[in-house]
Amino acid sequence: MPPAPRHVIVRRIALGACVAIAALAAAFAWFRSA
Amino acid sequence: MATHSTGSVIGMTAAYVAACAAPMAIALVGPLPAGRGFWTEFGVALGFAGAGMMGAQFALTARVPALSRRIGQDTLLQVHRVAGIVATVLVLAHPAVLIAAEAGFAEFFDPRVNAPRAAALSTATLALLLLVGLSMMRSRLRIPYECWRTTHAALAALVMLIATAHVVMVAHYSRPWWRGAALVAVLGAPLGLLGWVRIVRPLAARSRPYRVAEVRRHREGVWTVALEPVGHESPAFEPGQFAWVTFGGSPLALRQHPFTIASSAERRDRIEFTIKALGDFTSTIGSIPVGSSAFVEGPAGSFGLPRGAPGAVLIAGGIGITPMASILRTMHDRGDPRPITLIYATRTLETADLADALGALGDRLDLRVVHVLEDPPPGWEGPTGRITRDLLARIIAPEALRTHSVLICGPDPMMDAAENAALALGVGRGRIHAERFSVV
Numbered sequence: 001m002p003p004a005p006r007h008v009i010v011r012r013i014a015l016g017a018c019v020a021i022a023a024l025a026a027a028f029a030w031f032r033s034a
Numbered sequence: 035m036a037t038h039s040t041g042s043v044i045g046m047t048a049a050y051v052a053a054c055a056a057p058m059a060i061a062l063v064g065p066l067p068a069g070r071g072f073w074t075e076f077g078v079a080l081g082f083a084g085a086g087m088m089g090a091q092f093a094l095t096a097r098v099p100a101l102s103r104r105i106g107q108d109t110l111l112q113v114h115r116v117a118g119i120v121a122t123v124l125v126l127a128h129p130a131v132l133i134a135a136e137a138g139f140a141e142f143f144d145p146r147v148n149a150p151r152a153a154a155l156s157t158a159t160l161a162l163l164l165l166v167g168l169s170m171m172r173s174r175l176r177i178p179y180e181c182w183r184t185t186h187a188a189l190a191a192l193v194m195l196i197a198t199a200h201v202v203m204v205a206h207y208s209r210p211w212w213r214g215a216a217l218v219a220v221l222g223a224p225l226g227l228l229g230w231v232r233i234v235r236p237l238a239a240r241s242r243p244y245r246v247a248e249v250r251r252h253r254e255g256v257w258t259v260a261l262e263p264v265g266h267e268s269p270a271f272e273p274g275q276f277a278w279v280t281f282g283g284s285p286l287a288l289r290q291h292p293f294t295i296a297s298s299a300e301r302r303d304r305i306e307f308t309i310k311a312l313g314d315f316t317s318t319i320g321s322i323p324v325g326s327s328a329f330v331e332g333p334a335g336s337f338g339l340p341r342g343a344p345g346a347v348l349i350a351g352g353i354g355i356t357p358m359a360s361i362l363r364t365m366h367d368r369g370d371p372r373p374i375t376l377i378y379a380t381r382t383l384e385t386a387d388l389a390d391a392l393g394a395l396g397d398r399l400d401l402r403v404v405h406v407l408e409d410p411p412p413g414w415e416g417p418t419g420r421i422t423r424d425l426l427a428r429i430i431a432p433e434a435l436r437t438h439s440v441l442i443c444g445p446d447p448m449m450d451a452a453e454n455a456a457l458a459l460g461v462g463r464g465r466i467h468a469e470r471f472s473v474v
Binding site (some may be wrong): 021033 | 076113470
């Protein structure tokens with residue numbers, strides 16, 4: 001498979017960052033409800 | 035153009051995530067209110083996370099020169115687009131999860147309980163949907179750029195204002211007072227940034243006016259506008275960069291457009307933009323009077339030929355020739371001896387704007403121009419059709435494929451094709467430079 005173009009990689013990284021932020025929200029809730 | 039090591043990409047991504055998570059982090063500092071169930075707290079956290087992401091959206095588009103040069107304006111816009119959609123999902127999930135966890139939270143939208151609050155939260159929800167919807171549909175709805183841009187900023191400011199007030203008035207995590215103040219500072223900062231970008235910076239541009247020195251027609255709908263600084267020297271720029279230009283008497287005018295600089299970076303007494311009419315304000319470029327005022331904000335962007343590159347292949351499609359024109363003219367003025375292959379894809383030879391002017395630079399440049407025509411005239415023996423792997427393999431020398439930088443600018447489908455073709459030919463991603471602006 002050829003390597004992905006740069007803008008596709010940028011989108012993937014941005015999505016990864018969004019997933020990390022949602023995970024932090026879950027961690028917040030876990031911490032506050034524990 | 036900006037190319038980054040894995041370490042610096044991880045660092046920048048971590049900084050972005052930390053900025054978005056700042057409201058959540060502040061809510062956890064100091065004495066905490068009694069904890070509630072997981073889903074209630076998750077609903078609250080989604081609100082904080084969504085608000086933090088919305089705040090970061092303002093920074094991504096604030097045209098901070100250092101960010102734009104280091105990361106690239108197109109990369110910032112790509113992140114802005116993805117993050118805008120995700121932030122909207124998180125913000126909308128905030129009340130949905132809360133109400134699913136405890137039905138009593140539905141009273142926030144009940145005008146019988148608190149009419150101003152219900153009105154504000156309903157307004158913010160609708161404004162947010164409109165904000166994202168208009169951006170995704172702009173080209174399909176043919177909303178003029180300047181109209182969309184003003185609406186986008188106004189809706190974003192409204193949503194952010196209501197979100198900040200909401201955090202303070204719910205008062206669960208905004209007590210004691212200093213925690214509330216910190217949340218207001220973090221969530222209110224984006225509004226200050228918006229004021230700085232849209233009001234303070236344009237006003238500062240008043241002290242650096244430009245005069246329209248020439249409006250030159252190339253063919254139907256394609257113009258070159260030359261600007262001369264009045265009483266100041268225009269800022270230094272790198273060939274390939276762009277600037278936001280406002281034509282008319284006031285730098286606060288809504289008609290501010292990003293245009294790529296087409297002239298040489300060695301000519302700071304006169305900067306030129308070659309512009310294609312796209313149906314909005316750009317259609318009126320030809321009627322701009324010579325002698326009228328203009329204001330320039332910039333330069334910005336990270337597209338260009340790296341100083342260390344031994345040579346370059348420039349692939350331009352249509353009006354994507356403009357950054358290449360600036361690169362070639364600058365190299366010409368500097369006596370830069372590096373070999374350049376310009377692959378210029380257009381429909382016909384007649385629509386290959388600037389081709390004659392750039393061809394004439396060959397006297398002092400190691401320049402080879404290859405036209406690729408979609409609709410060739412009878413007897414044409416040069417390459418035709420779309421940019422493909424085979425076509426590039428025929429044009430570009432193997433040595434250039436191994437070492438030269440490949441710069442691509444043009445319409446999105448052409449850029450996709452050219453970038454994929456270069457990658458398939460083994461050009462490393464670090465040597466491929468492309469800047470995309472068609473985000474909305």
